[in-house]
Amino acid sequence: xxxxxxxxxxxxxxxxxxxxxxxxxxxxxxxxxxxxxxxxxxxxxxxxxxxxxxxxxxxxxxxxxxxxxxxxxxxxxxxxxxxxxxxxxxxxxxxxxxxxxxxxxxxxxxxxxxxxxxxxxxxxxxxxxxxxxxxxxxxxxxxxxxxxxxxxxxxxxxxxxxxxxxxxxxxxxxxxxxxxxxxxxxxxxxxxxxxxxxxxxxxxxxxxxxxxxx
Numbered sequence: 114x115x116x117x118x119x120x121x122x123x124x125x126x127x128x129x130x131x132x133x134x135x136x137x138x139x140x141x142x143x144x145x146x147x148x149x150x151x152x153x154x155x156x157x158x159x160x161x162x163x164x165x166x167x168x169x170x171x172x173x174x175x176x177x178x179x180x181x182x183x184x185x186x187x188x189x190x191x192x193x194x195x196x197x198x199x200x201x202x203x204x205x206x207x208x209x210x211x212x213x214x215x216x217x218x219x220x221x222x223x224x225x226x227x228x229x230x231x232x233x234x235x236x237x238x239x240x241x242x243x244x245x246x247x248x249x250x251x252x253x254x255x256x257x258x259x260x261x262x263x264x265x266x267x268x269x270x271x272x273x274x275x276x277x278x279x280x281x282x283x284x285x286x287x288x289x290x291x292x293x294x295x296x297x298x299x300x301x302x303x304x305x306x307x308x309x310x311x312x313x314x315x316x317x318x319x320x321x322x323x324x325x326x327x
Contacts, residue, residue: 115142116234119162121179122195123148123171127218131166131195134223141230150174154182161187164230167212169196169203177210184211191233195221204244214239265307266325273300274325278317 118141122128128146135141144162147153149172153165165183169176180192192212196203197219204215213233216225220243232239266274276286283297290297301313310316 115140117142117144117162118164119144120146120166121153122168150179164191164234166193166195180210180212193233270300270304
């Protein structure tokens with residue numbers, strides 16, 4: 114039985130090229146090609162593919178929102194992102210969301226495309242070699258930043274940072290640690306300075322990005 118594949122892209126030439134490339138493969142059946150998120154979601158009500166090749170930038174609804182809805186309403190569909198964007202944070206976001214793979218328009222050829230579709234259909238996560246390099250480089254860079262930031266913080270600052278991320282107020286932190294509110298505020302100010310952020314929201318975001326607390 115062929116793998117049923119749906120295609121999305123807001124550029125007609127890209128859609129046409131994808132269809133031509135995939136229709137040559139007898140093990141793949143194109144169930145539809147859509148240029149907007151709305152058209153795709155309407156079509157899915159009637160016919161669901163095994164694999165959805167999804168562009169991130171579509172009219173009226175972006176790829177992230179489309180992916181969230183598809184994964185919620187049709188969890189059996191495997192989503193394979195095909196995008197021109199190669200930022201590591203975006204790749205990680207889409208994979209964390211539940212997408213099964215990520216391809217770059219600039220480097221994906223026919224063989225990689227077929228391999229990716231077959232891989233995600235079988236339940237695997239697919240990233241082409243170029244993207245693996247990007248993600249690994251980003252992970253290494255983040256680890257270095259994390260190690261450097263962690264070395265700057267005292268044991269008490271790390272402890273207070275944990276409670277800040279938990280959402281505790283300075284008064285509550287003071288009660289838990291049996292120290293004065295003034296001491297907590299001093300440590301919080303020091304955390305802002307050392308982490309080079311302006312407020313608590315930025316502090317929490319950066320601490321989580323750097324995996325300074327678990």
